Amino acid sequence: MPIALQKSHHLEKIYEGITWAIVIIALIFVKFLPQNLINNDEIFYFIGAIISFALLYYLVLFNWLNKTKRIWLKSIIDVIFIGILIHLIKDYGQYFYVLYFIPVASVAMTLNLINSLLMAAFVSLMLGAEFLINNSVYSYSGENLFFTGPLQIIFLLFITLFCRTLAMNLRHEKELRELAETKLQKADEAMKSIETREKEFISMTSHQLFTPLSIIRGYCSNLLSGHLGKLNKDQEKYLNSIHISTTNMVDIVSNLLNITHIESKKIIISLEPADINEVIKLAIEHISLESEYKKIPIQFIPQKLPKVFIDPVKITESLYNLLDNAIRYSKGKKVVINAEQGKNEFSNDLIISVKDFGQGIPQNEQQNVFKEFFHGSNNRNKGNGLGLFIVKALVNKQNGKIWFESKEGKGTTFYLSLPIAKQ
C-alpha cells in the first residue's frame, strides 16, 4: 500500500475514534437532562451498549470489512443509535436537534475544514427549514413538526447516508490524487535520473573525443605553420581542409558539451580584450568550406573598432553558429556580417549583425527561436536545433545580448551586443 494511503488509513481510524468519543460525550450529557429522563435506567444500559459496540466495531469489524461495506455498516448503526436516542428523549425535543449533528460530526472528522463546514451548513439549512415550518425553535410539539417519528428517522438516515457517501467520495478522490502525485513524483525522479545519466554520457564521450581531435588539429596546425618544412599548394590545400573539418568537429563536440554545461552551469568563460574583426574572420574561416560548397558568399568589411571584452573562443563559436544558420536559410543568396559601434543604450557596446536574405522566420514561431531544439517549419535543412539556444546562453554569460529581426520572404538579421573593453 502506498505510504500516502497507509497514512490516510491510520488517520481514518483516529478520526473515527474521535467521532465516537464525541458521540459518547453527547450521551453522557444526556445525564444532565431533566430529572425524569435520568431516572430512566435505560439510558445507562444504552451508554454501556454503545461503548461495547464501539469497541467491537473498531477492534474487529473495521479490519475485516472493505471501505464500502464499512460505510453502510456505519450508516445503519448510526440510524439505529439515533432512533434509540429519539425514543429516549422524545419528550425533550429541544435537545433532540443536537442529534442531527452527530452524523455530521462523524463525517466532518474525516474531512477537511471546508467540506465539514459545507456539511454543517447543509444540516443547518435542513433544520432551519424545519424551524421555519414550525415557526418556533423551542416550542416543540410532536404533532406540528414537519419531520416526526418514522419520518425523523428517515430524514436522519438520509443526512447520514448523504454525508457518508460524500465523505467517502471526497476521500477516495483525495487518495487517488495523492496516489497519482506519488506516482508522478516517482516518474519525474526516474526521468531526471535518466537525463542525468544521459548528460554524463554526453559529457564523458565529448571529453574522450576532444583528445584525438586536439591531436589531429594540433598536428595540422604545426604542419600548416611551416615550421616542419614548406608545403606545396596541394598539400597545403588538403591539410587546410583537414584542419577546418577537425575544427568543425571540435565545434560540434563543443556544442554538445556546451549544452550539458549550460544546463549544469559548468560552462567556462575566459574574458579578455579581443579584436572583433579577428574573431569574425576566424568564424568565417571555420564556415568557409560550407559556404563554398553551398555557393553562398559571406560578405564582411572590417572597420576600425575598439576591442571587446569577451571570450574569443566562445564568440567565434557563437558567430559560427549564426553564420551556419544564415547559410542554411539563405536559399543561395549571400550572407552579410557586420560589426559597428553601438548607439543609445548600446553606446558601450559593439553591435555585430548577421544578415541573410532567405525565407525569414514565420511570425508565430518567432517567440521560440532561442528555445532548445527549435526548427523553423520552413527550414528543410535541419540542424540539431541547439545552435541559437547555445549562442544566447554564451552571449548572455559574456554580458552581451542577442535579438533578431525577421520578415517572411525577406530574411532574418541576428544582432549581438558585446561590451567594449575598458582601456
Next chain:
Amino acid sequence: MITQKKKILIIDDEIDILTMYKDALIKSGFEVEITQSGEQGVELIPKFQPDAILLDILLPHTNGLDILDQIKKDSNGNKIPIYCLTNLPEESAKEKAMKMGAKEYYVKAYNEPDKIAQILAKELGGTNA
C-alpha cells in the same frame, strides 16, 4: 647579446600532445622538457628549473590538480607560472585550478600548439624566436 632560452616543462600523459606542443614551442624558441607522469614532472623541476609549466589535469595516478598543489607548496616550484592545459572544459575545474595558483587554464581542443606558443612567448618574453 645571447638571450637565454626560456624553459618550458610539459606534463601530459598523451605522447602526441607532448610531441606537438613540444614541436611548436621549440620552433618558437623555447627549450622544452616533457614527461608523461606528474610525479616525474615534480622531480624534474629542481634539475630543469623551468620558467613555466604546461600541466594536464586528467593524469593517471596523481591527477593534475594534486600535482599543481605539490608544486605550489614546494620551494623550488612555488614561483613558477603553471598553465593548465587540459581537455576538461569545466568551470568548476578551472576555478579550482585558479584558486590553487594556476596562472591560466586552457582547453587543448580550443588552443592549438601555435597559439599556446604565442601566449607563452608574450607572457615570458626573452626567447630566441
